[in-house]
Each structure stands twice: as structure tokens, then as C-alpha cells.
Amino acid sequence: MAPHAETxxxxxxxxxxxxxxxxxxxxxxxxxxxxxxxVKWISEGPQIVDSHDRESDEHDFVLQLSLDDIQEIEDxxxxxxxxxxxxxxxxxxxxxxxxxxxxxxxxSVGLVDQHPYFIIRxxxxxxxxxYKNVVIFTGIxxxxxxxxxxxxxxxxxLHHVTNIPxxxxxxxxxxxxxxxxxxxxxxxxxxxxxxSLYVLSRPASGGAFHLADIHDITSRIxxxxxxxxxxxxxxxxxVNPKIEGGFDERPLLFTQAxxxxxxxxxxxxxxxxxxxxxxxxxxxxTAKQIEAxxxxxxxxxxxxxxxxxxxxxxxxxxxxxxxxxxxxFLDGNEDENTTKRYLLRLILHDERNDSRWDVPDKxxxxxxxxxxxxxxxxxxxxxxxxxxxxxxx
Ligand SMILES: [Fe+2]
Numbered sequence: 001m002a003p004h005a006e007t008x009x010x011x012x013x014x015x016x017x018x019x020x021x022x023x024x025x026x027x028x029x030x031x032x033x034x035x036x037x038x039v040k041w042i043s044e045g046p047q048i049v050d051s052h053d054r055e056s057d058e059h060d061f062v063l064q065l066s067l068d069d070i071q072e073i074e075d076x077x078x079x080x081x082x083x084x085x086x087x088x089x090x091x092x093x094x095x096x097x098x099x100x101x102x103x104x105x106x107x108s109v110g111l112v113d114q115h116p117y118f119i120i121r122x123x124x125x126x127x128x129x130x131y132k133n134v135v136i137f138t139g140i141x142x143x144x145x146x147x148x149x150x151x152x153x154x155x156x157x158l159h160h161v162t163n164i165p166x167x168x169x170x171x172x173x174x175x176x177x178x179x180x181x182x183x184x185x186x187x188x189x190x191x192x193x194x195x196s197l198y199v200l201s202r203p204a205s206g207g208a209f210h211l212a213d214i215h216d217i218t219s220r221i222x223x224x225x226x227x228x229x230x231x232x233x234x235x236x237x238x239v240n241p242k243i244e245g246g247f248d249e250r251p252l253l254f255t256q257a258x259x260x261x262x263x264x265x266x267x268x269x270x271x272x273x274x275x276x277x278x279x280x281x282x283x284x285x286t287a288k289q290i291e292a293x294x295x296x297x298x299x300x301x302x303x304x305x306x307x308x309x310x311x312x313x314x315x316x317x318x319x320x321x322x323x324x325x326x327x328x329f330l331d332g333n334e335d336e337n338t339t340k341r342y343l344l345r346l347i348l349h350d351e352r353n354d355s356r357w358d359v360p361d362k363x364x365x366x367x368x369x370x371x372x373x374x375x376x377x378x379x380x381x382x383x384x385x386x387x388x389x390x391x392x393x
Contacts, residue, residue, distance in 0.1 A: 065122030145348025
């Protein structure tokens, strides 16, 4: 068992894959057989993320803020505050970053086909009020993407990734998903183009974040089990929480017009979670389908890059290309002068001409559900609230 695993809730959903299943899958993926059929639609060789559970080699993809940059962000905050606009009107034009914007923009455009993630480092969230942190995160994010995602049927655009215990009498009626627990999250994607996280504070121990490139994951699987990739390219039936009884039927793995691969695989939409099982109205997953989703996690662990975020880090990553996971963790307490793991999440898309996001045809309806709304529909909850099942990942 992982050192920080929660033990209070027995998960029968399949959201968290059993460790023995993953170690067997890893064994089978390591049995490289050079005579196994090559998979033509996978480009050879490692991609950007190709290390083995080591800390990131970050220098080129960390925008380290100088004191002048931080002053520019402070000025942008004052400028936005003076407009008295609501948070849902926060776009790049009313969060002006005269010198930083072009540097952020360069990294943002590169998410599509150059480097699929970057980090902005140097902020001190503990110096700011919660409101100011939300404005700064949303303001900087507006220079990365022009649209913020809303999960179908959930008006909350800002989500709080932090452990939120609930009282035992509310346990039967309140949804508390993996994002609001301390458990490890297996490799998955959220829904949308750009996953953005702002680290407000760190746990006492554990909680490392991991990224794995779908090109590396598929290359690893293709060496011994190309059949798994074929399964991932066939339709899965998964929950669409927009309406009662809703579902999507689509593959998890796509080849884009550019030849690049794309992945959209939310384990909660496929398996459900410990507190919201896959609904009975959906047909059961086949053993092959379950194995294929678990293989994404097993291969992801083999090719991933590890990040021990610092407080104040803002990370932006291509959520069509990178899968992410996190380790279980232990929060601190005030007596020991330690803090809790607390991240804010926004999911973005960029419609500016130079971005060239390439969304697979079979995901176009999903993207319409996520991004086709007016700014006024977006609600920002400033203080921690539980993720709804609709916004889960
Ligand atoms: Fe996630």
C-alpha cells in the first residue's frame, strides 16, 4: 500500500486500479519482443516527456518571475480591481501584462506542437488574499487561453483541488470525489484543451504530480500489446453528466489530422468513483476495455516525469497530449506549522489564430459543451468547495 493511502473507504468502482493488476501489466509491457508488429500510426522514439520518475529537467520551460514581473502582476491586479468587473469578465484586456504577456504567449502557443507544458514560478500566494490569488491566476490564465471550460451542468469554472473531509452523516448524500481526498490519482486526463493548476500550498508529505506523454505511453504499449491500443481506439460508453441518464460513446485515443495522437480518458467518467459508481443504465465495461485503461496507467508510470511543485507554481499543460497523476499525500496541521495541499484549477482553450488547436472530430461535441457559453454563465467560488461529479476527473 502506498505510504499515504486513505484506508477508510473501500473502492469497488475500478477508479483506483489494484496494485497487483498494474504490476502484472507492467511486467507484460516490459517483455519487449522485437518481432511484435510495429504500429504504423505511432512515431518512433521518445517524445518530450521521456524520463523515469525523476524530477523534471525544467530550465527551458519554467518562466521564473523577476521582481519587476511580480510588480507587473500586482499592477494588473490593481487595474482589474479598479474596473469593478465581476471575475467572469476577467480577460487579457483587463489584466494588462505589458512585458510578460508576449513571453507567456510564446509558451502558450508552443503547448500545441512544441513543448506540451510550462510553469510560471515565483509568486508567493501566502502574501495574497484568496480573492487576489484567484484574480492573479485567472488573469494570467487569460493570457494563455481565451476560453474557460464549464463542465456540463456545473456553473463553477474554478475548482479547488484539496482534501475536504465531510461529516459522517453527510457521507451518503454528498459527493466527495478523488480531487477532494488524499488518495493517489492514477493517470488520466481532465476534459478540455489546457489544464491549468495554481499551487497555493503544499502538503506535509507526498502529493507529487506526474505527467506522461501519450506518444511515449502508446510506444511503450505497442512493443508487446498493440491489441490494447486497438481497444483504446474503439468506442467506450461513459457517463456524460449533463443530463440524468446521459452518456458519450467514443474512443479514448485519437489520431489527429496533423498525425499527432490525442487522448481523453477521465477515469471517473469511465469507472465512476468510490462514492458514485458507474451507473447501472450503462452497459458493463468489457475485461479488455478495463485492461486497456489500466494499461494507460501502467505505461504512464513507466515513462512519466515527476514534479514536486513549489508553492506559487502555475502549471499549464496540453491535456489532449499529456496524462497526469498524483501521489497520495498527508496534509500538515497548524501545530506543526505545516500546510495542506491546495491547488486551484481552470481548464482553458485558446481560440487565437496562432494557437492551432486540433480537436479530434469525435470530441467536437464535447468541446462545444465545455466552451460554448457566455462569460456571464461562469461562477467563481473563492473558498474551497467540493468538486461536483460533473466536474470530476
Ligand atoms: Fe485531473
